[in-house]
Amino acid sequence: MYDYLVVGSGLYGAVFAREMENAGKRCLVLEKRDHIGGNIYTEEVDGIHVHKYGAHIFHTSNEEVWKYINKYAEFNNYINSPVAVYGDELYNLPFNMNTFSKLWGIRTPAEAKAKIAEQIADLHITDPQNLEEQALSLVGRDVYEKLIKGYTEKQWGRDCKDLPAFIIKRLPLRFTYNNNYFNDVYQGIPKGGYTQIIEKLLENVDVMTETDFFEYRREHDNFKKIVFTGMIDEYFDYRLGHLEYRTVRFETERVEDASYQGNAVVNYTAKEVPYTRIIEHKHFEPELEAEKPKDYTIISREYSTEWKPGIEPYYPVNDEKNSKLYEAYRELAEKEENVIFGGRLGQYKYYDMDKVIDAALAAARKELGK
Numbered sequence: 001m002y003d004y005l006v007v008g009s010g011l012y013g014a015v016f017a018r019e020m021e022n023a024g025k026r027c028l029v030l031e032k033r034d035h036i037g038g039n040i041y042t043e044e045v046d047g048i049h050v051h052k053y054g055a056h057i058f059h060t061s062n063e064e065v066w067k068y069i070n071k072y073a074e075f076n077n078y079i080n081s082p083v084a085v086y087g088d089e090l091y092n093l094p095f096n097m098n099t100f101s102k103l104w105g106i107r108t109p110a111e112a113k114a115k116i117a118e119q120i121a122d123l124h125i126t127d128p129q130n131l132e133e134q135a136l137s138l139v140g141r142d143v144y145e146k147l148i149k150g151y152t153e154k155q156w157g158r159d160c161k162d163l164p165a166f167i168i169k170r171l172p173l174r175f176t177y178n179n180n181y182f183n184d185v186y187q188g189i190p191k192g193g194y195t196q197i198i199e200k201l202l203e204n205v206d207v208m209t210e211t212d213f214f215e216y217r218r219e220h221d222n223f224k225k226i227v228f229t230g231m232i233d234e235y236f237d238y239r240l241g242h243l244e245y246r247t248v249r250f251e252t253e254r255v256e257d258a259s260y261q262g263n264a265v266v267n268y269t270a271k272e273v274p275y276t277r278i279i280e281h282k283h284f285e286p287e288l289e290a291e292k293p294k295d296y297t298i299i300s301r302e303y304s305t306e307w308k309p310g311i312e313p314y315y316p317v318n319d320e321k322n323s324k325l326y327e328a329y330r331e332l333a334e335k336e337e338n339v340i341f342g343g344r345l346g347q348y349k350y351y352d353m354d355k356v357i358d359a360a361l362a363a364a365r366k367e368l369g370k
């Protein structure tokens with residue numbers, strides 16, 4: 001008899017299982033895919049760690065979480081500094097003095113602030129009615145047209161004028177020449193990829209891959225409690241309706257060139273280019289390249305697409321309709337005895353990795369009465 005049946009071998013399930021096993025509880029982890037790791041899974045292809053379900057950069061200001069994850073992998077000093085391509089122009093991200101200098105040929109923060117204020121004032125938008133007006137009223141015409149409009153429309157599959165203003169609450173503008181995308185204290189990529197983290201977390205834990213929980217449950221009752229990190233609406237057999245997602249399709253290819261784009265992350269902000277980003281995986285681990293340069297590389301083009309049942313769900317849609325529906329499922333979940341709903345699908349929430357670890361540690365502590 002297992003103390004816990006953990007559904008899903010992603011970061012949430014793996015951290016929870018590790019903590020419970022360390023405390024002497026027995027866990028069985030079920031994973032419907034043919035590999036462990038959930039969405040942080042990286043696959044080694046010709047010596048390059050390919051982020052199979054989207055580029056993952058670890059960043060946190062939570063010292064406890066940083067120390068925790070460092071027990072399971074050594075991190076490099078990768079700093080995420082994406083660039084944006086618009087036509088034949090190239091800009092640094094996040095929006096900072098390098099971006100503004102390239103846009104307007106200016107040098108000082110005062111000049112950049114004056115330029116943005118002038119563009120915003122010219123538009124006379126007092127009560128933004130949609131995402132376009134909201135963005136324009138925050139950053140002015142140039143940044144919006146070149147760096148936000150096309151990218152956002154591709155992400156959502158809709159015109160910015162037809163998207164609600166609340167999607168964009170703030171657009172951080174940085175008036176220094178700092179291209180570090182994140183503001184967190186700690187940042188990096190695990191040397192050797194992410195999969196090893198999950199492997200180590202699940203050491204000596206019973207794991208069954210290619211096993212769907214719903215099928216397993218029909219024939220087994222060898223567990224006392226369930227930790228469910230799959231889709232909450234699926235758990236309840238969609239009885240209140242389907243929650244919606246946005247998803248991403250990846251086209252991955254090997255290119256016979258030492259470097260395709262010179263950077264791990266390049267955003268394509270023009271509407272005419274069908275993909276949103278190209279990820280070049282080898283640049284996440286420059287130390288490997290320094291040690292043994294390769295004359296080939298692996299890239300993934302990311303296409304933002306509409307989600308349909310059966311396709312991999314990625315981003316929850318936090319609009320009113322879906323938030324209400326999730327709330328109704330959450331109420332059902334609260335009444336479900338001996339089941340903990342966790343992780344990004346179990347809680348229908350966009351969660352960065354550090355937040356998932358934090359949440360799984362908290363759930364384990366609660367179970368152990370700490």
Ligand code: FAD
Nearest residue numbers: 008010011012032038039054056057213230343344352353
């Ligand atoms: P998952 O990793 O999704 O794990 C859930 C697991 O449950 C899956 O393996 C699934 O197959 C399994 N499962 C589901 N249903 C069943 C079932 N019925 N039976 C058996 N198994 C089941 N975070 C960052 O901090 N930095 C980033 O740069 C970053 N980039 C991201 C990019 C993308 C495209 C996406 C979508 C997310 C990104 N994240 C990033 C977030 C990160 O992926 C999540 O925080 C993390 O993967 C969530 O872990 P999880 O365990 O909750 O879910």
